[in-house]
Amino acid sequence: MRQEGILQHSASRLLGLIPTLLVLITIAFFMIRLAPGGPFDSEKILPPEIKANLEAKYHLDEPLVKQYFRYLGQIITLDFGPSFQYKDWTVNELIARGFPVSLTIGGLAIVLAFFLGTLIGIVAAMRQNTAVDYSLMGVAMLGISIPNFVVAPLLILLVAVYAGWLPAGGWDWSVQRMVLPVVTLALPAIAYIARLTRGSMIEVLNSNYIRTARAKGLPEHLVIRRHALKPALLPVISFMGPATAGLITGSVVIERIYSIPGLGSYFVQGALNRDYTLVMGVVIFYGVIIILLNFIVDILYAWMNPRIRYNEAQ
Amino acid sequence: MSLPRMNTARLLIIAVAMMMLAQTAWPVTVNRGLGPEPDSLDIHQAQGLSAINLLRDLREGLLSFDAKGELVPGQAKSWQVLDGGKRYRFTLRPDARWSNGDTVTATDFIRAWHRAFSPQTASATAGLLQIVMNAAAIMSGKMAVDELGIEELEPGILEIRLTKPAPWLLELLAHPVSFPLHRSSMDEPRQAPVNGPFILAGWVPRSSISLEKNPGYYAASSVLVDAVEYFPIEQPAAELLRFRARELDITETIPPGRYDWLQENLGAELRTHPYLGSFWLGINFRHPVLGHSAALRRALALAIDREILVRVVLGAGEMPGWSIVPPGISGYLPAQMAESSWSQQRREAEAVRLFKEAGKQAGFGQHKPLVLELRYNTSQLHRRMAVAVSAMWKQVLGVATELVNEEWKVFVNNRKMGVVTEVFRGGWIADYSDPASFLDLFISDSALNTTFYANPEFDQTVASTHLVSGLARMELLRKAESVLMQDMPVIPLYYYVSRHLVNTRITGFADNVRDVHLSRYLAIAPENP
Numbered sequence: 001m002r003q004e005g006i007l008q009h010s011a012s013r014l015l016g017l018i019p020t021l022l023v024l025i026t027i028a029f030f031m032i033r034l035a036p037g038g039p040f041d042s043e044k045i046l047p048p049e050i051k052a053n054l055e056a057k058y059h060l061d062e063p064l065v066k067q068y069f070r071y072l073g074q075i076i077t078l079d080f081g082p083s084f085q086y087k088d089w090t091v092n093e094l095i096a097r098g099f100p101v102s103l104t105i106g107g108l109a110i111v112l113a114f115f116l117g118t119l120i121g122i123v124a125a126m127r128q129n130t131a132v133d134y135s136l137m138g139v140a141m142l143g144i145s146i147p148n149f150v151v152a153p154l155l156i157l158l159v160a161v162y163a164g165w166l167p168a169g170g171w172d173w174s175v176q177r178m179v180l181p182v183v184t185l186a187l188p189a190i191a192y193i194a195r196l197t198r199g200s201m202i203e204v205l206n207s208n209y210i211r212t213a214r215a216k217g218l219p220e221h222l223v224i225r226r227h228a229l230k231p232a233l234l235p236v237i238s239f240m241g242p243a244t245a246g247l248i249t250g251s252v253v254i255e256r257i258y259s260i261p262g263l264g265s266y267f268v269q270g271a272l273n274r275d276y277t278l279v280m281g282v283v284i285f286y287g288v289i290i291i292l293l294n295f296i297v298d299i300l301y302a303w304m305n306p307r308i309r310y311n312e313a314q
Numbered sequence: 315m316s317l318p319r320m321n322t323a324r325l326l327i328i329a330v331a332m333m334m335l336a337q338t339a340w341p342v343t344v345n346r347g348l349g350p351e352p353d354s355l356d357i358h359q360a361q362g363l364s365a366i367n368l369l370r371d372l373r374e375g376l377l378s379f380d381a382k383g384e385l386v387p388g389q390a391k392s393w394q395v396l397d398g399g400k401r402y403r404f405t406l407r408p409d410a411r412w413s414n415g416d417t418v419t420a421t422d423f424i425r426a427w428h429r430a431f432s433p434q435t436a437s438a439t440a441g442l443l444q445i446v447m448n449a450a451a452i453m454s455g456k457m458a459v460d461e462l463g464i465e466e467l468e469p470g471i472l473e474i475r476l477t478k479p480a481p482w483l484l485e486l487l488a489h490p491v492s493f494p495l496h497r498s499s500m501d502e503p504r505q506a507p508v509n510g511p512f513i514l515a516g517w518v519p520r521s522s523i524s525l526e527k528n529p530g531y532y533a534a535s536s537v538l539v540d541a542v543e544y545f546p547i548e549q550p551a552a553e554l555l556r557f558r559a560r561e562l563d564i565t566e567t568i569p570p571g572r573y574d575w576l577q578e579n580l581g582a583e584l585r586t587h588p589y590l591g592s593f594w595l596g597i598n599f600r601h602p603v604l605g606h607s608a609a610l611r612r613a614l615a616l617a618i619d620r621e622i623l624v625r626v627v628l629g630a631g632e633m634p635g636w637s638i639v640p641p642g643i644s645g646y647l648p649a650q651m652a653e654s655s656w657s658q659q660r661r662e663a664e665a666v667r668l669f670k671e672a673g674k675q676a677g678f679g680q681h682k683p684l685v686l687e688l689r690y691n692t693s694q695l696h697r698r699m700a701v702a703v704s705a706m707w708k709q710v711l712g713v714a715t716e717l718v719n720e721e722w723k724v725f726v727n728n729r730k731m732g733v734v735t736e737v738f739r740g741g742w743i744a745d746y747s748d749p750a751s752f753l754d755l756f757i758s759d760s761a762l763n764t765t766f767y768a769n770p771e772f773d774q775t776v777a778s779t780h781l782v783s784g785l786a787r788m789e790l791l792r793k794a795e796s797v798l799m800q801d802m803p804v805i806p807l808y809y810y811v812s813r814h815l816v817n818t819r820i821t822g823f824a825d826n827v828r829d830v831h832l833s834r835y836l837a838i839a840p841e842n843p
Contacts, residue, residue: 035723035724036723036724036727036728037721037722037723037724037726037727038723038727040438041723041726041727041730042361042438042726043726044361044438044762045726045730045761045762045764046438046441046761047441047444047453047761048761049433049450049453049454049455050436050437050438050440050441050453053433053434053435053436053453053455054436054438056433056436057434057436085353086351086353086354086519087353087354087356087359088354088355088356088359088503088504089519094519097518097519098519098520153551153555156555156559157555160555160559161555161558161559164559167556167559167561168552168555168556168558168559168561169547169552169555169556169561170521170522170545170556170561171518171521171522172521172522256548256549256552257549257551257552258552259520259521259545259546259547259548259549259552259556260521261518261519261520261521265520265548272721272722272723273723274723
């Protein structure tokens with residue numbers, strides 16, 4: 001009975017993806033074309049006949065509505081077309097090469113952030129209002145407020161240029177080249193998760209059922225592990241959905257400073273270059289990922305929160 | 315007693331073996347910064363400098379460059395100039411080969427040129443070769459491609475016909491747009507055979523591009539490195555960090571504002587050199603005041619203290635600019651503004667005098683101050699330039715300047731339309747080392763004329779340069795430039811410089827005005843202990 005409920009729920013959520021995506025595609029399609037300037041405007045102004053040849057080649061000379069339906073027909077076959085800016089590559093190829101890189105860095109960063117963040121949060125909550133708590137939360141506040149573009153060059157300077165322990169940038173799938181970007185990307189997330197965990201842990205530790213557990217004579221580490229951890233992590237879980245989506249789709253700042261060939265820069269560069277096909281491809285790809293992750297978080301949430309489970313069972 | 319000695323002996327043998335291995339088997343690789351990700355390795359689509367630099371390592375045209383950036387024979391071993399410069403006859407090298415072993419033939423050139431001008435290719439750079447007979451008509455689809463002025467006279471002899479003499483043609487034959495193409499995979503630049511000193515071994519977009527020495531290249535024995543690793547790094551600051559971590563041997567540029575620091579800390583590796591580019595402020599001649607007062611334009615030009623601008627504001631080794639054509643083109647002396655030899659004080663006094671004179675005519679002055687708009691594309695450097703210029707105008711002339719900062723695509727579009735622009739950021743980097751590359755921008759019907767300046771005297775002078783050659787031509791070009799410097803459609807601010815960081819162990823990197831540094835001349839000197 002309950003199984004069916006979740007399945008039905010999942011199926012309808014997945015179907016709901018389609019209209020959401022359609023709206024997203026339509027808005028993005030017309031918005032990028034409304035922006036002044038086109039993909040072929042540059043310093044060197046093209047003779048009109050060459051510009052006409054170019055526009056004909058990419059069907060930009062057709063009416064906008066016709067272009068829109070041509071594009072819809074094209075993406076149904078999952079073909080995002082050729083990039084205007086990187087002419088030797090299709091958008092599919094660029095995403096297929098960029099996403100694994102972003103996924104690796106972002107995935108490692110979110111895992112690191114989750115474990116380190118919750119650990120720090122729990123420790124701080126158990127030592128509430130002591131020097132340990134204050135110093136941990138102080139460092140966390142710093143982690144949230146110092147932007148990436150300050151942390152990254154500092155790390156490179158210290159670890160790569162002065163100490164020479166790690167490479168200063170670039171990408172070849174080696175662990176050495178992942179360390180700095182992953183740490184930089186994880187820092188603000190660690191700090192944020194630590195603060196979230198501390199807050200909710202304190203709240204849970206003050207609740208009646210924890211007092212009961214303690215009254216039973218359960219040791220403190222078991223109280224935390226068996227009874228407090230799950231409910232205390234609920235706000236962290238709901239934060240993890242959007243945070244994961246944000247991290248695995250690539251960060252422009254990290255990519256540019258560490259010269260990493262991830263997805264993040266394609267979005268920004270694509271928009272600046274009016275690379276219509278690349279922007280659209282990345283927007284649709286992001287859209288799918290964010291919707292999917294939110295969906296996964298919903299299910300995880302139901303699994304972890306007994307109150308939601310209980311309500312659904314009834 | 316004997317045990318440690320044996321160990322030492324063993325260690326010694328291993329060490330010697332490793333050294334020998336290092337000398338024989340270790341490939342010599344040069345790591346170069348490339349700037350932005352190349353836009354295309356298709357010779358007819360590549361526009362960006364990074365793609366053009368790469369293509370010059372992978373492929374070769376009829377002509378090529380030597381280490382100092384001077385033109386030398388490439389796939390052609392010799393040529394004749396006929397009909398007063400309207401016909402060129404090239405003899406191809408018999409030992410020119412594609413990387414798959416095929417001979418490079420005249421047909422390979424003709425095939426490539428037909429593709430360049432065909433409307434379906436929609437090549438943005440083919441316009442450089444518009445002087446080739448019938449090229450313009452073919453590009454606009456009015457004529458068939460086989461009418462193009464390129465022909466194989468006999469095997470190995472190629473003839474190119476022009477509509478008018480163009481002494482810069484030879485330099486364009488070293489530009490990728492004029493390179494030959496192998497008959498296979500013309501539309502797949504990543505797989506296609508190449509005819510240059512290196513072959514493409516790998517390309518990970520926005521990460522690295524690996525080149526390996528091409529053993530079939532006719533001058534392969536003179537190529538001293540086995541491989542070149544190019545790293546596209548968009549941020550100059552990131553590039554600098556990787557150079558400092560010794561991951562790069564040569565950088566594409568340096569970050570703005572770091573010149574003094576670099577000179578102090580990496581002085582031996584910092585290489586700056588004049589470059590064939592000028593930076594200026596363009597003036598829209600459709601503007602009711604600016605377009606009608608040469609005195610006002612000159613006043614605005616003289617009120618700017620270029621010394622301060624290049625030293626304090628930009629600080630990357632640029633030189634104050636007083637002409638449109640930068641110095642460095644052989645046989646040509648730029649027609650600099652006469653005031654370039656004055657003191658800044660005297661210039662400012664003259665600026666005030668001219669400004670008052672212009673104000674009387676156009677009706678602005680102390681009671682009705684002139685308000686101008688200075689438009690530039692988003693960039694930290696351009697913002698600093700614009701703020702400094704507006705402060706100088708305010709201080710010397712009392713002109714109020716509104717700074718308008720636009721995203722690149724919006725900016726170039728507005729500049730092209732010429733409706734909202736007043737004073738705007740402009741400049742040019744030579745396509746070929748000839749004054750015409752700069753002066754042609756100001757011909758009244760040029761698509762590139764974003765100032766909408768139109769002076770029949772200038773147009774006629776430029777047209778008359780096509781009838782003469784050599785010194786007489788340069789004299790006429792100089793006359794045309796002095797007309798421009800009188801009318802001032804643009805206010806020159808500074809001449810560009812090329813800037814690189816080059817590891818001291820690299821040899822064969824010679825500074826030159828074209829800023830071309832083919833990898834085939836580079837070598838790595840053994841490190842001194």
